[in-house]
Amino acid sequence: SQQGEEDPQALSIQEGENATMNCSYKTSINNLQWYRQNSGRGLVHLILIRSNEREKHSGRLRVTLDTSKKSSSLLITASRAADTASYFCATEYTGGGNKLTFGTGTQLKVEL
Amino acid sequence: GAVVSQHPSRVICKSGTSVKIECRSLDFQATTMFWYRQFPKQSLMLMATSNEGSKATYEQGVEKDKFLINHASLTLSTLTVTSAHPEDSSFYICSAQGTENTGELFFGEGSRLTVL
Numbered sequence: 562s563q564q565g566e567e568d569p570q571a572l573s574i575q576e577g578e579n580a581t582m583n584c585s586y587k588t589s590i591n592n593l594q595w596y597r598q599n600s601g602r603g604l605v606h607l608i609l610i611r612s613n614e615r616e617k618h619s620g621r622l623r624v625t626l627d628t629s630k631k632s633s634s635l636l637i638t639a640s641r642a643a644d645t646a647s648y649f650c651a652t653e654y655t656g657g658g659n660k661l662t663f664g665t666g667t668q669l670k671v672e673l
Numbered sequence: 674g675a676v677v678s679q680h681p682s683r684v685i686c687k688s689g690t691s692v693k694i695e696c697r698s699l700d701f702q703a704t705t706m707f708w709y710r711q712f713p714k715q716s717l718m719l720m721a722t723s724n725e726g727s728k729a730t731y732e733q734g735v736e737k738d739k740f741l742i743n744h745a746s747l748t749l750s751t752l753t754v755t756s757a758h759p760e761d762s763s764f765y766i767c768s769a770q771g772t773e774n775t776g777e778l779f780f781g782e783g784s785r786l787t788v789l
Contacts, residue, residue, distance in 0.1 A: 564716065591776065592776050594776065594777065594778075596780075601764070601783070601785070602782055602783065603677075603679070603766055603780040603781050603782040603783050604717075604766070604768070604778075604780040605780070606777050606778065606779070606780075609775070609776055609777055649716060649717070653776055658722070659705065659770060659776070660707065660719060660722060661707070661719070661768075661778060662719070663709075663716045663717045663718075664716060665715075665716050666715075666716050668714075
């Protein structure tokens with residue numbers, strides 16, 4: 562399976578703290594994306610980073626990509642209770658024809 | 674932004690019946706749609722890639738006669754779970770690739786199927 566792995570599986574923090582999630586994958590990629598899923602809902606695209614990029618920012622989100630280590634991290638700064646959700650990384654593998662393979666996910670809980 | 678509508682959001686059916694789930698791109702044309710299945714607290718597993726006007730491409734281990742996919746137009750793909758059984762109960766999510774092909778996928782809200 563080419564499914565990536567994320568850690569931690571679950572993360573509980575206080576509002577205002579930063580949350581960091583990590584994703585590892587297995588083969589060469591075109592891009593890596595992060596998605597958010599609220600319980601029982603669809604996925605919302607957060608950010609896409611291409612294989613030739615190392616870091617990308619979007620609002621309170623910061624994503625890094627290390628292709629030599631086949632890993633990525635998602636940092637959410639100054640977390641809010643509304644950030645509580647599951648976060649998935651997804652990779653578009655080279656030669657995969659635009660298909661995305663999702664990681665195992667991190668369940669983030671931000672407490673007041 | 675691009676909107677994908679999925680219907681129904683919840684469906685309960687008896688064993689042996691067939692259930693159709695629709696996935697529509699509302700404000701863009703989607704030549705490619707993807708169907709995923711998600712078990713509770715687990716990741717999304719790609720079932721098949723749906724291409725407008727051609728047969729779907731199924732992932733290994735997915736029964737194409739069990740999960741019929743039709744992508745008859747640039748804005749509609751349907752997934753039909755045929756002769757449903759309790760083990761088919763799951764959360765099914767569709768996604769569509771926009772015409773700009775940026776790599777980003779737009780997801781429907783998902784359909785929770787419960788087979789009694």
